[in-house]
Amino acid sequence: DIQMTQSPSTLSASVGDRVTITCRASQSISTWLAWYQQKPGKAPKLLIYKASTLESGVPSRFSGSGSGTEFALTISSLQPDDFATYYCQQYDSYPGLIFGGGTKVDIK
Amino acid sequence: EVQLVQSGAEVKKPGESLKISCRGSGYIFSAYWIGWVRQMPGKGLEWMGIIYGGDSETTYSPSFQGQVTISADKSISTAYLQWNSLKASDTAVYYCARLRGNCGGGTCYYQLWGQGTLVTVSS
Numbered sequence: 001d002i003q004m005t006q007s008p009s010t011l012s013a014s015v016g017d018r019v020t021i022t023c024r025a026s027q028s029i030s031t032w033l034a035w036y037q038q039k040p041g042k043a044p045k046l047l048i049y050k051a052s053t054l055e056s057g058v059p060s061r062f063s064g065s066g067s068g069t070e071f072a073l074t075i076s077s078l079q080p081d082d083f084a085t086y087y088c089q090q091y092d093s094y095p096g097l098i099f100g101g102g103t104k105v106d107i108k
Numbered sequence: 109e110v111q112l113v114q115s116g117a118e119v120k121k122p123g124e125s126l127k128i129s130c131r132g133s134g135y136i137f138s139a140y141w142i143g144w145v146r147q148m149p150g151k152g153l154e155w156m157g158i159i160y161g162g163d164s165e166t167t168y169s170p171s172f173q174g175q176v177t178i179s180a181d182k183s184i185s186t187a188y189l190q191w192n193s194l195k196a197s198d199t200a201v202y203y204c205a206r207l208r209g210n211c212g213g214g215t216c217y218y219q220l221w222g223q224g225t226l227v228t229v230s231s
Contacts, residue, residue, distance in 0.1 A: 001170075032215055034217040034218070036153075036218070038153075043203055043205075043221035043222065043223055043224050044145075044153065044203070044205075044218070044221055045221070046217070046218060046219050046220075049208075049209075049217050049219075055219075087152065087153055089153075089217060089218070091209065091214065091215050091216055091217045092214070092215065093213075093214040093215070096214050096215075097143065097155040097158070097169075097214075097216075097217075097218075098155065099152055099153040099154065099155065100152075101152050102152045102153075
């Protein structure tokens, strides 16, 4: 099975910082990768799909990049609303739909 | 408004059965796949399985095959997640989510999420 590894597991940052979260797949998944944001007590929210396509309504400060096995989610200027946990998810093939372990972005 | 509305929180004892629901509205239920995702307390997201609203074709994660049953009733735009005998380790929040992409080929992702159902299993 494909394994998804996110790093770091926790990231401390300040408002206005540029933040990058990485996600590594154990084998190539082309660009079949999605990113989600989850706030405490809330359902996850889709941010990016196909590695770099921004979901409608998501602020442009979020961007995704990568292909194959290495991917990144970047927040260009961290806002107070962005403190949350972020998950990557591969959807290359079954038994797919596997999530990474998550990256918590908290306030420095 | 397109939304998924899940049934309310449940408190059950080990060994009891349970069926939770996820009702879709504002879109054609039978044209989309619905997935179930588990989140244990303080932990990450785990995919459990998916079902097609049109014909109830189902694919389970190997980790959950045989542990739960996923079903759907398109006449009432509702998907279900069912346990025959709950364990304490089933305590978690369960999310349903509408998928987008080619789920028949495995290339789909979770586009729209329900609010989650907290299931607590305790003696």
